[in-house]
Amino acid sequence: MTPPAWNDPKLKAGTMVRGALWLVQVIGEGKTFTKDQIRNAFPGISQADRRIRDLRDYGWVILTNSDDATLVAEDQRFVKAGVPVWDPVARRAAAPQKTTSNKEKQAVMARDDYMCSVCGISGGESYVDDSNQTAVLSVTRRETVLPDGRERTFLVTECKRCRAGNGGDPARADEALADIRALDPDDQRRLRRWIERGRRGSTALDRAWNAYRRLPSDARDEVRTALES
Template identity: 45%
Template sequence: MDVPSWKDEKYGTMKRAGLWLVSVVGVGGVFTKGELREAFPETSQIDRRMRDLRDHGWQIDTSREDASLGASEQRFVAQGEPVWEPGKGRAKLGAAITVTRRREVLARDGYMCRSCGIAPGQPFADSYESAQLDIARREVRLADGGVTVELVTECNRCRVGGRGLTADVAGVLAGIDRIGAFERKILTGWVASDRREFSAVERLWADYRTLPEESRLKIREILGGEACGLQ
């Protein structure tokens, strides 16, 4: 049975990656990361899209599974579900996360919650409860129209509050287009360092919110008096 062209952009990146393996590499064939990225130059995270095929029964070995492979080589061992067919290739939320994969995700995310930035064992600002980190699955709508599920590190609070959350790449890109040059420069700095640097005022606001009501009232009285002096 003929398969669609891997260059057909109506398919999501993961499906096109599967078609590329079948049409260009072939079962048993070896390819490099460079060849993969050359085939999909428009997709910055093509390695991750390729790994998503494993959730659908595809076997793609690296040097960890096959000692004969070089560090940048992978072998297409077996085709799984034909993800390009209608009704196939849907995100599978129930697949088990291996211990090795869990360690990889934690290390990739800097051992911090990707939603709020808290570290393991660090107390939450408004309580004596300490953060615990775990791996969560997050559905992501890709800019090319496809949908995938990515693993992210989340603390116990964000994991509960973020259930059902869908990340929207196209929505973020549209939001970037709407902001001004100054805001874009600030955002670029946060993205480059992969963290948001809070100003002194923002840190004081966070500290203020942790105070009991009586203490917050005293702060409001002091700041209210200063406001009167400015009039």
């Protein structure tokens, strides 16, 4: 996988990934860099230096003056690159694994109302587009980029199909917030009401469409015929 440019505005990645690319493409192995350089490279990103230090969990060798007496307090040395974290597959395979207890799993599923946090299907429920397949839920770890650029991993409830389809890309709270702020004031107020209720509001048209979609294929044919007559 060819690494993207660290400062590509189209790059959908968190500070840790962009920091890794910056180290490789700007600093170079064996060279030193300072916190000022990090601040200049990632303006407005709080704790960008910490996100770069997180690369150590992926085999990157980055030394401070506590590791190398020749360095001053402000300097760090990029010794060696590790896992190419800009590759979602490689990053996911190398991510530090933590054991999730059954108690934690049950608490996460209860918090998510025993529904997939991506598509909203319940465990054992048939998919609308494939009535022969039922949802199997599990608790997984989802990398997430927060609005301030921090990267965190959260436990979420996902069905098997959504888990297989996410491609390893992080959830983007920063992009979600930007999309919300781009809405006009009326739509923002409507969305805030949905957020407060914990569910989307629906119109009579929405409810009729959802009721129609839940019907078996033959029953949908009967409805279409009745509407055409």
